[in-house]
Amino acid sequence: xxxxxxxxxxxxxxxxxxxxxxxxxxxxxxxxxxxxxxxxxxxxxxxxxxxxxxxxxxxxxxxxxxxxxxxxxxxxxxxxxxxxxxxxxxxxxxxxxxxxxxxxxxxxxxxxxx
Amino acid sequence: xxxxxxxxxxxxxxxxxxxxxxxxxxxxxxxxxxxxxxxxxxxxxxxxxxxxxxxxxxxxxxxxxxxxxxxxxxxxxxxxxxxxxxxxxxxxxxxxxxxxxxxxxxxxxxxxx
Numbered sequence: 001x002x003x004x005x006x007x008x009x010x011x012x013x014x015x016x017x018x019x020x021x022x023x024x025x026x027x028x029x030x031x032x033x034x035x036x037x038x039x040x041x042x043x044x045x046x047x048x049x050x051x052x053x054x055x056x057x058x059x060x061x062x063x064x065x066x067x068x069x070x071x072x073x074x075x076x077x078x079x080x081x082x083x084x085x086x087x088x089x090x091x092x093x094x095x096x097x098x099x100x101x102x103x104x105x106x107x108x109x110x111x112x113x114x
Numbered sequence: 115x116x117x118x119x120x121x122x123x124x125x126x127x128x129x130x131x132x133x134x135x136x137x138x139x140x141x142x143x144x145x146x147x148x149x150x151x152x153x154x155x156x157x158x159x160x161x162x163x164x165x166x167x168x169x170x171x172x173x174x175x176x177x178x179x180x181x182x183x184x185x186x187x188x189x190x191x192x193x194x195x196x197x198x199x200x201x202x203x204x205x206x207x208x209x210x211x212x213x214x215x216x217x218x219x220x221x222x223x224x225x226x227x
Contacts, residue, residue, distance in 0.1 A: 006157075035217075042203070042217035058214070090157055099207030099215055100146035100165070105157040 003027065004106035006091050011111045013078065013085055021076045021109045023091035029104075031097040032074035036060060037088040037108075046089075049074055050097035078111060086112050126224045133191040135221045137204035140185065144206035144216070149178060149189045152220070153200045161189070161202075191223075199225045 004025045013019045025032065031050050035043040045058030049068040063082025068074050074093075078085045089109045094101035127133045139147075145166035150158035162173045164180050164187070171178050177190040191198055203220035 004157075040219060042219050043205075043215075044217075045214055048214075098209060100209040101207075102160060102163060103148060103205070103207075103215060104160060105150075107157040108155070110155070 004091055004093055004104060006089075006106035006109050008109060009107070011109055012114050013111060014114050016080045018077055018079050019111065021078070021089055021091075021111070023074045023076065023106060024072055025074075025091075025093045025106075026072060027093060027095070027104070028071070029093035029095050030071070031094045031101070032068065033092040033094075033103070034058075034064070034066065034074070034076045035090045035092060037090055043090065046076065048097075123219075124222045124224065126226055127194045128226050129194060129196060131194055133189075133194045133198070133223055135189045135191075135202050135223065137187050137189075137218050138185060139187070139204075139206045139216070141206060141208070141216065142185070143208045144185075145209055146207045147178070147180065147187055148205045148207075148215075149176075150203055150205065151198075151200045152203065158203070194223075194225050196225050196227065199223055 007022045033048040034046040044060050046064050047066040049055040052071050055066050055068050065077045091106040092103050094103050148163045149161040151161050152158045162176050162178050164171045164178045169180050175192045180187045201220040201222050203218045205215045205217045207215040
């Protein structure tokens with residue numbers, strides 16, 4: 001089955017801790033994205049990557065970091081600098097970068113603060 | 115600023131009736147739109163997309179209408195079923211400019227038995 005796999009489904013972060021959310025895709029897509037979803041708000045872009053070894057900040061990148069060492073993988077680290085990390089995090093991909101390509105999502109990771 | 119919004123936060127529809135969910139956008143440069151369905155605790159599921167060179171596109175039980183003059187699109191679901199209960203939201207993108215989509219906040223569709 002082709003798709004985007006996010007793990008874990010639920011994640012808890014302690015004060016001062018960095019946590020990493022995993023995103024893997026086997027769709028052979030070039031572009032990958034991380035979005036944050038808060039209740040009552042539209043999705044907001046954290047980071048995106050157009051190609052391996054390249055990534056760009058989105059609208060709310062502060063307190064987050066990413067890497068794109070492999071085409072299939074785009075992990076997101078929520079650092080201790082992110083003071084309000086509780087949210088539903090969604091990874092997405094598209095076959096090519098651009099705002100006119102079908103965007104497919106993973107199943108999400110719910111991050112909560114202990 | 116740029117926005118993609120939905121007119122109603124909740125829509126209740128009788129099972130078997132047709133549902134219409136609306137979306138307005140403000141960016142004239144938006145030329146590609148996607149509708150998503152999201153169930154609680156799950157990731158958004160692609161339903162249908164439409165490009166600005168079209169004003170209507172049909173899928174299985176769904177139709178998207180695009181009115182570029184008033185910057186409005188709608189999703190019509192025929193013969194609404196209990197499994198259609200979810201949050202629906204639209205996303206607008208552009209072929210040029212930033213690789214960014216603007217997402218609406220969503221409409222919750224409740225199907226009444």
